[in-house]
Amino acid sequence: MGGGVTRALLPGWKPGSGHDAGVRIGGDLIGRRVALRFRIGERDGRPLYRDAVGELSADGDELVVSTRKGPVRAARTAVVAVRAVPPAVPRRAPLAAVTRLEELCADAWPAVVDRPLGxxxxxxxGGYTGRANSALAVGDPGMPVAAALDVLRGFAVEHAIPARVQAPIGSPWDAAVAREGWVLDSGHEAGAEVSVMVADLAALPRRPGPVVEVPERPSAQWWGLGGDGEPSPAKRHVLDPGGSPRTAFLLARGADGEPVGRLRATAVADHLHLSVLDVLPTERRKGLATTLVGVAADWGGAAAARWAVLQVALHNTGARALYGRLGFVEHHRYRYLVPPS
Incomplete structure (x- = not known):
């Protein structure tokens, strides 16, 4: 099945009550990978259909299928058939592309100490986030991996942090560290396995919304929206690099002028790294996240970025569905490995 036009239903489809009535989509299909067929018009008096395969989500009166080429939207009333399908066989990005993207993401999330080891x-x-308190393993450490892990253990003791490796899943370094007995950091609260998602910056949706400020230094209100109070020096260093790399701290205000949402956007080479997306609970499901991302995309485009990238934990299915609806697709995954207990 692809994105082409067809004129006949296939065996195994769940049919609707008529071409114009649509089908009833059960809640058990939302969040699953499906094959969905919907009507797009007619030719010579005969209905025309389009097929889409991917993860299904709902957006008001529309259904969204996050395909490998981006989101496909269909009005609920246009859907004539749908069925669950097995998960796709993941397509692995070239190792060189994974390495470059991991390096750019690390540059956009600068640790207080960043020491090369090959x-x-x-x-x-200071313990703020796994990304800024781990060894990013995307190349040859210049010594046997067992020796490199010993160096990492010493570095962790020196800085009073856990010994932890961040490695792209399926990479040679992920396999090499696992062979040394290191295991998944299942106790990592933020998520031990992470999806790195990318999108064409120009293709991201722009949605009108509330006033969004785009300063390049965070205000007290920007910090306060996260509910954490005054940031620690380490957190401030990671999130507010002070101009290099260039970073914007988007703040959306409601009708009363009070902050209702925030987003951090960092321009690194030809990519825009998005992070710290927060929307007040009372303002969710109103399109504010889409507005913030669209404004960030315009800012990033002016800073010579062509692509957007973000990192989201696999267990955060709600956020992954949101980004899928916006047009993000998975590039690769990484995981955290720690010494066995």
Whole structure:
């Protein structure tokens, strides 16, 4: 099945009550990978259909199928058939592309200490986030992996952080560290396995919304929206690099002028790294996240970025569905490995 036009239903489809009535989509299909067929018009008096395969989500009166080429939207009333299908066989991005993207993301999330060890980066930031307190393993450390892990253990003791490796899943370094007995950091609260998602910056939706300020330094209100109070010096260093790399701290205000949402956007080479997306609970499901991302995309485009990238934990299915609706697709995954207990 592809994105082409067809004129006949296939065996195994769940049919609707008529071409114009649509089908009833059960809640058990939302969040699953489906094959969905919907009507797009007619030719010579005969209905025309389009097929889409991907993860299904709902957006008001529309259904959204996050395909490998981006989101496909269909009015609920246009859907004539739908069925669950097995998960797709993941397509692995070239190792060179994974390495470059991991390096750019690390540059956009700068640790307080970032010490090279061959092709590894030993990072520490007072314990604030796994990304800034781990060894990014995306190359040859210049010594046997067992010796490199010993160096990492010493670095972790020096900076009072856990010994942890961040490695792209399926990479040679992920396999090499696992062979040394290191295991998944299942106790990592933010998520031990992470999806790195990308999108064409120009294709991201722009949605009108509330006033969004785009300063390049965070205000007290920007910090306060996260509910964490005054940031620690390490957190401030990671999120507010002070101009290099260039970073914007988007703040959306409601009708009363009070902050209702925020987003951090960092321009690194030809990519715009998005992070810290927060929307007040009372303002969710109103399109504010889409507005913030669209404004960030315009800012990033002016800063010579062509692509957007973000990192989201696999267990955060709600956020992954949101980004899928916006047009993000998975590029690769990484995981955290720690010494066995």
């Amino acid at each position: 092709g590894w980066r030993l990072r520490a930031a």
